[in-house]
Amino acid sequence: MRSIAGRCGPPKQSKLATGQKKMIKKLISIIIVLILGSAVAFFVFKSEPKLNSNFENQSSFLKNFQFRLGLDLSGGSHLIYKADVSGVQAGEVSVSMDALRDVIERRVNLFGVSEPIVQVQSSGFVSGEEEKLIVDLPGVTDVEKATAMIGQTPLLEFKIEAPKDTLKTVKVGKNGEVDLGSIDLDQQFVSTELTGRYLQKASLEFDQTTREPRVSLQFDETGTKFFAQITKNNIGKMVAIYLDGAPISTPVVREEIPNGQAVISGSFTPTEGKLLVGRLNSGALPVPITLLSRQTIGATLGTDAVTAGVKAAIIGFLVVALFLILWYRLPGLIAVVALSIYITIMLALFKLLPVTLTAAGIAGFIISIGIAVDANILIFERLKEELHSGRTIANSVSAGFSRAWSSIRDSNLSTIISATILFWFGTSLIKGFALTLGMGVLISMFSAIMISRIFLSGLIFVGEGKIARFLFSSGISK
Amino acid sequence: MFIVKHKKIFISISVALVLLSVISLFAFGLRVGIDFKGGALTEVVYKTNRPTQSDLDSAFKKLDFGSVLIQPTGELGYIVKSLDLNETQHILLLKTLSLGHSPTGEAQNGKNPLEEKNFNSIGPSVGRELTRKAIIAIVLVSLAIILFIAFAFRKISQPISSWKYGFMAIVSLLHDVIIPIGIFSILSNFYGAEIDTLFVVAVLTIIGLSVSDTIVIFDRIRENLRNKIENSFGETVGKSLDQSYMRSIFTSLTVIIVLLSLFFFGPESTKYFALMLTAGMFFGTYSSIFLASPLLVLIEELQKKK
Numbered sequence: 001m002r003s004i005a006g007r008c009g010p011p012k013q014s015k016l017a018t019g020q021k022k023m024i025k026k027l028i029s030i031i032i033v034l035i036l037g038s039a040v041a042f043f044v045f046k047s048e049p050k051l052n053s054n055f056e057n058q059s060s061f062l063k064n065f066q067f068r069l070g071l072d073l074s075g076g077s078h079l080i081y082k083a084d085v086s087g088v089q090a091g092e093v094s095v096s097m098d099a100l101r102d103v104i105e106r107r108v109n110l111f112g113v114s115e116p117i118v119q120v121q122s123s124g125f126v127s128g129e130e131e132k133l134i135v136d137l138p139g140v141t142d143v144e145k146a147t148a149m150i151g152q153t154p155l156l157e158f159k160i161e162a163p164k165d166t167l168k169t170v171k172v173g174k175n176g177e178v179d180l181g182s183i184d185l186d187q188q189f190v191s192t193e194l195t196g197r198y199l200q201k202a203s204l205e206f207d208q209t210t211r212e213p214r215v216s217l218q219f220d221e222t223g224t225k226f227f228a229q230i231t232k233n234n235i236g237k238m239v240a241i242y243l244d245g246a247p248i249s250t251p252v253v254r255e256e257i258p259n260g261q262a263v264i265s266g267s268f269t270p271t272e273g274k275l276l277v278g279r280l281n282s283g284a285l286p287v288p289i290t291l292l293s294r295q296t297i298g299a300t301l302g303t304d305a306v307t308a309g310v311k312a313a314i315i316g317f318l319v320v321a322l323f324l325i326l327w328y329r330l331p332g333l334i335a336v337v338a339l340s341i342y343i344t345i346m347l348a349l350f351k352l353l354p355v356t357l358t359a360a361g362i363a364g365f366i367i368s369i370g371i372a373v374d375a376n377i378l379i380f381e382r383l384k385e386e387l388h389s390g391r392t393i394a395n396s397v398s399a400g401f402s403r404a405w406s407s408i409r410d411s412n413l414s415t416i417i418s419a420t421i422l423f424w425f426g427t428s429l430i431k432g433f434a435l436t437l438g439m440g441v442l443i444s445m446f447s448a449i450m451i452s453r454i455f456l457s458g459l460i461f462v463g464e465g466k467i468a469r470f471l472f473s474s475g476i477s478k
Numbered sequence: 479m480f481i482v483k484h485k486k487i488f489i490s491i492s493v494a495l496v497l498l499s500v501i502s503l504f505a506f507g508l509r510v511g512i513d514f515k516g517g518a519l520t521e522v523v524y525k526t527n528r529p530t531q532s533d534l535d536s537a538f539k540k541l542d543f544g545s546v547l548i549q550p551t552g553e554l555g556y557i558v559k560s561l562d563l564n565e566t567q568h569i570l571l572l573k574t575l576s577l578g579h580s581p582t583g584e585a586q587n588g589k590n591p592l593e594e595k596n597f598n599s600i601g602p603s604v605g606r607e608l609t610r611k612a613i614i615a616i617v618l619v620s621l622a623i624i625l626f627i628a629f630a631f632r633k634i635s636q637p638i639s640s641w642k643y644g645f646m647a648i649v650s651l652l653h654d655v656i657i658p659i660g661i662f663s664i665l666s667n668f669y670g671a672e673i674d675t676l677f678v679v680a681v682l683t684i685i686g687l688s689v690s691d692t693i694v695i696f697d698r699i700r701e702n703l704r705n706k707i708e709n710s711f712g713e714t715v716g717k718s719l720d721q722s723y724m725r726s727i728f729t730s731l732t733v734i735i736v737l738l739s740l741f742f743f744g745p746e747s748t749k750y751f752a753l754m755l756t757a758g759m760f761f762g763t764y765s766s767i768f769l770a771s772p773l774l775v776l777i778e779e780l781q782k783k784k
Binding site for chain 1: 516521562564565569593594595596597598599600601603604607608611614615618619622623626630675676678679682683685686687689690691693694697698721722724725728729731732733734735736737738739740742743744745746747748751752755
């Protein structure tokens with residue numbers, strides 16, 4: 001059996017002062033931990049519109065840190081496209097996939113979707129032979145419209161007036177007047193070689209005098225040549241600019257334009273202009289895509305899941321807290337404080353990193369609440385044993401911590417290994433779970449060991465009396 | 479000492495449970511969800527009242543959709559399972575669900591207005607990809623855990639070699655995974671639970687948690703062997719179990735508490751997941767106390783007889 005080496009004699013007078021100093025230091029660290037914990041909790045509380053009724057008036061800093069909810073919680077669409085890279089040279093697949101992502105990202109941004117996610121999933125040993133593009137559109141449930149927009153290539157064409165002798169058909173009204181509405185513009189104009197393909201850049205600007213928005217175009221080298229040719233041959237005539245088969249602007253050419261710059265000034269609002277610029281700049285898709293699978297989650301389903309998840313977390317926490325306090329008494333209470341600090345740290349990290357929360361992610365977090373107390377339980381059971389072997393409370397506390405460490409480390413490592421591999425290989429659903437669980441295990445090792453230790457060693461001053469020993473014991477033992 | 483003394487009983491219980499699970503797995507099988515085999519799932523809720531299932535069935539018979547499975551959900555909803563759908567088919571499906579035969583043919587504006595809560599269409603190739611990923615992940619996690627156990631127990635080799643600890647941890651790990659899968663096959667048969675991504679996550683999480691539990695007890699055996707607190711190996715293991723079964727039960731208990739909370743109050747989508755994990759935790763605790771350690775003693779006794 002172990003010898004009772006830890007029991008110290010009555011403290012000498014000179015040591016008492018240093019002992020008191022130590023005690024004060026420990027109390028100060030407890031206070032610091034409590035203040036930091038409350039500060040983190042305050043941040044979590046203030047930056048959440050559902051908790052903070054005065055959220056609208058908060059600084060933009062706080063507003064930036066709301067929880068990010070995944071598609072399954074916020075509602076929205078998850079689309080998986082297959083990219084046909086058969087026409088791309090082997091070495092350039094990843095370049096063209098990146099270009100594809102950029103184009104789609106620009107198009108998606110045009111709908112005004114908040115925080116869309118567009119990512120390339122390259123072929124490989126794990127993910128299969130296909131090059132895929134994954135598009136997440138939070139809040140978008142009208143996928144028909146969205147997929148149409150994503151797949152759509154804006155077609156910009158420049159047309160010139162048809163020769164005068166071309167036959168035109170018009171309807172003549174009953175009173176003998178020409179029905180202007182029946183003039184088919186398409187017959188008036190003929191296509192040229194100049195199209196949006198030769199566009200280098202489009203940008204939105206405002207007319208200096210009229211303040212009207214207009215779209216300026218800059219062609220590339222070939223486009224500039226075509227444009228110069230067109231303007232040279234058509235001075236005094238109209239040039240029609242067609243978008244997606246419809247004329248949007250029909251300016252009259254005044255002189256030859258050799259520098260490849262053109263301006264479309266239609267009657268559009270700044271928003272429309274911006275949209276047009278965006279669509280023109282996004283250009284054509286570098287590789288063709290087909291929709292492989294899609295998921296749409298209605299907003300109500302998501303809200304229900306969030307409510308249920310929060311409820312499960314709170315109930316789970318309360319029952320665990322009750323168990324800890326009833327069974328482990330004072331150390332149990334400290335574990336509950338450490339667990340609360342752990343929860344606030346995790347919530348703050350979810351906001352700050354940020355972590356996109358999914359139903360699976362919330363499940364991972366809830367499970368981590370259960371796991372977070374594991375380390376405390378290992379320590380407290382050790383503590384109890386050390387107390388039984390006749391040590392003082394102070395010695396038992398430090399022995400409990402140091403002896404439980406190898407179990408805590410090893411038992412958490414296996415969970416971390418599982419979580420890491422899950423994160424590496426997972427789809428977005430698995431990733432959400434693996435991330436919250438893995439983070440949870442890591443952070444809880446810190447909170448259970450560091451925070452509980454600071455509190456427990458600070459509370460040793462309760463002395464060695466019967467009540468103190470009762471408070472530090474646990475379960476149904478004396 | 480009680481556990482070591484009656485080890486044969488406890489080991490038999492485990493063997494029986496594993497056998498039952500395997501039998502149930504073969505008898506009932508597991509339903510594979512659309513995550514893996516591809517297909518579409520549409521969940522709708524009707525605004526006022528929902529049409530009868532037979533009306534919908536006959537409406538779908540007229541369409542060329544292949545087999546369509548319609549299950550009622552909640553008071554006003556249906557879940558429709560079909561082959562994967564493109565956008566046109568999807569709109570047609572919604573129209574059919576609302577029993578809208580109006581010539582204008584606006585979706586969702588038929589006789590029974592409805593709201594689409596959830597739509598998920600997964601192409602077969604995405605399903606195949608996920609299947610491959612799942613298999614790779616399971617293999618990798620298992621390998622990593624085996625290596626980890628071997629590493630954690632590299633220093634003890636008396637009286638039984640360290641790889642045997644690892645082997646026992648793996649035996650109990652299989653035990654912890656097979657029983658929940660057996661339970662899932664029962665759920666699959668009677669309640670229509672399907673294997674999806676979360677099922678795989680549950681299995682992998684059980685693997686991680688099961689080992690962590692076993693390690694806590696093995697760690698105590700390791701320490702007691704080093705300190706030579708008892709004469710025989712069997713007594714050392716028995717003593718170690720006496721010292722650590724409480725903490726092993728409590729550490730699992732807290733996780734089981736939160737899992738049950740997740741099962742009873744949590745989101746619908748993670749219900750079976752929580753149940754699987756609860757079963758995994760429960761049998762994981764059982765196996766680390768009543769299976770892995772007694773098996774160690776059994777092996778040591780067999781070694782001595784040689």
